[in-house]
Amino acid sequence: MPKAYWITTYRSISDEAKVAAYAELAGPALRAAGGTFLARGLPAHAFESGALERTTLIEFDSVDAALAAHETPAYQEALRALGDGADRDLRIIEATP
Structure with missing residues (x-):
């Protein structure tokens, strides 16, 4: 069975405190569910x-x-902690074999 990748981008953040509260809860929750964080932060470059x-x-x-x-x-x-603190795009994609 191929791996899967959860990709989240933050289109805009309206409340940094809510995003921080989300991150404090989401990280442990996703790791406990088997997730491995590979990258997070701002892109080094963006094209097109x-x-x-x-x-x-x-x-x-x-x-x-x-x-x-x-x-x-x-x-x-x-x-729930994040609430309306950010406009995000979450995608889950399957890895290529």
């Missing part, structure tokens, strides 16, 4: 239509594992 947005890349054993992580009570608590 790319934007210099805060980005997070997390590896999971499968798409199912990533989806299950999203639905855990611990991650849902993190989302």
